[in-house]
Amino acid sequence: MSEQQNLELNDGSNSEKAKKIASESLHILFYILLVILSTFLILHFVGQRTQVLGQSMENTLSNQDNLIVDKLSYHFMKPHRFDIVVFPEDDTKDIFYIKRIIGLPGETVQIFDGKIYINNELLDEHYGKEEISLDREGIAERPIVLGDNEYFVLGDNRNHSMDSRDPAVGNVSKSAIIGKAWVRVWPLNRFGFLSN
Template sequence: MENQELESNESRNTGGRTKKVFTEGLHLFFYLVIVILSTFLIMHFIGQRTQVYGQSMENTLSNQDSLIVDKISYHFAKPHRFDIVVFPVDDKKNIYYIKRIIGLPGETVQIIDGKIYINNKLLKEDYGKEVIAIDREGLAAQPVMLGKGDYFVLGDNRNHSMDSRDPEVGNISKSSIIGKAWVRVWPLKKFGFLNH
């Protein structure tokens, strides 16, 4: 009789443990699904990871830097001068440029003797790695008038950047901007928010 009671208690304990393990496993699975779904939604609608290729944004960004791009801010606010933005190249899939906004809608941009002028006034900024060479003034050697919703962008490495000075890029529209480069996540020693 005693043995039967012991066996009955053991089977009850085993059944209880199995149920507890199953319940905990179900909770863990549920949390994993929520985390994966949240990550997907955040990366698809709010942020996007992108990587820098080339030297056009040096010294601010370097080749192989990994960034998180804020895709939501510009739905509520206009881009500002000096924001670092990401936009597609000729609507090719997965090929994007990363440049800094210099000219805003309605402004006139011109480069004279390697210096940037906005509405005939010298732009005070120190993002450029070097003075713009005369042969790199491109379209901006003449006044460039920006239409409503148009932006003029430059790479920080001004003499080694394909940007709004080039006819293949030209002015970019707000609707073509994917988002604002927000955080550098790699390399870890440079981790942090980007200076705009």
């Protein structure tokens, strides 16, 4: 084989290698973009990370707990009693409340003598950290009738929570609920799914 033929073979071999490297690079770039797009879609339409600030959900959730919120489920089903939900403090949507659903649409909620009544029946629940003190019954000391898409929410730390008992929060509409607190991801020693 002549030197010229040998050079032509090497040039062809180098050209094939360059095409293969370019093809592999494009595949890697495609997968990176796919991962970034998937992450964006999941965080904006399926799940969202949020952090607990304060003690209003103790002992279930603690200050600084990091949660993943399921934003998808409530598009297909209604929230249930005792679900832990996330909703914005106001229209700015920068600060969120994390509370437990107690009253469902169409129900009448009242807190009397430190106990919760739904449609005049004592609510059988065990989430409250302690009995509600008489000075913390708020607007629920009188019966509250929930509208068709309204929910009554409370923090588990009932005497240290700003929730539906406060007129500044009041009843929460379904459209305001961002999603259901699904899993605690931090601290790692308390990692796990949140059940109602």
